[in-house]
Amino acid sequence: MKEFDPVTHVENSGLILDHGEWPNFHDAEVLYLNMWRGDIRPDDNVWIGPIIEASFELCALKKPYIVGLKFHDCNSIRMEEFNHQNAVYDLRFKFEARGTYTDGTPLPPHILVSFEQAFGVALSFTCFRVEAIERRQPANHENG
Numbered sequence: 645m646k647e648f649d650p651v652t653h654v655e656n657s658g659l660i661l662d663h664g665e666w667p668n669f670h671d672a673e674v675l676y677l678n679m680w681r682g683d684i685r686p687d688d689n690v691w692i693g694p695i696i697e698a699s700f701e702l703c704a705l706k707k708p709y710i711v712g713l714k715f716h717d718c719n720s721i722r723m724e725e726f727n728h729q730n731a732v733y734d735l736r737f738k739f740e741a742r743g744t745y746t747d748g749t750p751l752p753p754h755i756l757v758s759f760e761q762a763f764g765v766a767l768s769f770t771c772f773r774v775e776a777i778e779r780r781q782p783a784n785h786e787n788g
Contacts, residue, residue, distance in 0.1 A: 645739050645741055645753065646739060647738075647739070648737040648738055648739050648755060650666045650737055650774075651665070651666050653737070653755075653774070654713070654737075654774045654775065654776055655773065655774065655775040655776065656775055656776040656777070657776050658776075659776045659777075659778070659779050660711040660713075660776045660778075660779045662702075662705060667702050667705065667711065668702065668704050668705060669700060669702065669704075669732055669734055669735035670704045670732075670733065670734055671703050671704045671732070671733070672700040672701060672702050672703060672704070672732045672735065673700065673701040673703055673732075674698060674699070674700055674726075674732060674759065675699045675700065675701055675710065676697070676698060676699035676712075677696070677697075677698050677767075678696070678697045678698075679694065679695075679696050679718075679721065680694060680695045680696075680697075681694050682694040682695060682717075693716065693717030693718060693719070693772075694717070694718040694719070694721070695714060695715065695716055695717075695718065696714070696715040696718050696721070696769065696771070697712065697713070697714045697715070697777070698712070698713050698715075698759075699711065699712045699713075699778065700712075700713075700732065700735070701782055708782060709779060709780065709781055709782065710778070710779070710780050710781070710782055711776065711778060711779050712776070712777040712778030712779075713774060713775065713776055713777065714774070714775045714777050715755075715757060715769070715771040715773070715774055715775075716771055716772055716773040716774075716775065717771055717772040717773065718769045718770065718771045719754070719769065719770050719771070720768075720769055720770050721767075721768075721769040722767070722768050722769065723766065723767045724766060724767075725761065725766055726759075726766040726767055732759050732760065732761060732766070733760045733761050734760045735757075735758075735759060735760070736756075736757070736758045736760060737755055737756070737757055737774065738755070738756045739753040739754070739755060739756075740753055740754040740755070740756045740770060741753055742754055752772065754770035754771065754772065755770065755771050755772065755773075755774060756768070756769075756770055757769055757770070757771060757774070
């Protein structure tokens, strides 16, 4: 299975790139985290899976900035030891096989996402789509 490349596989990644490269999430602060259960109504043919939205301040950069990411159709959500410190040691992505259709064709893979902290994984889940939705300056850097 191919390796997950955030520059290629995150929708709108150009919005948050750091000089054309995927930014460094080492020591990023999680500023905002929202989980929405989605909207599943089979009788109305509505199939919107759970969504996780997160904002990070990328503190390890020479010129820190805030990025927002949205994760679509999330599943297997696990949160452990997530607390007031909320610093992320790293943000990792990996494609994960899901099996095959009845004709043997591979199903589209999940994306395994983990917010890793120095002492372990604080938040992990699978999703089908990752989208960059915001890049802005931190309030204390806006005028300087």
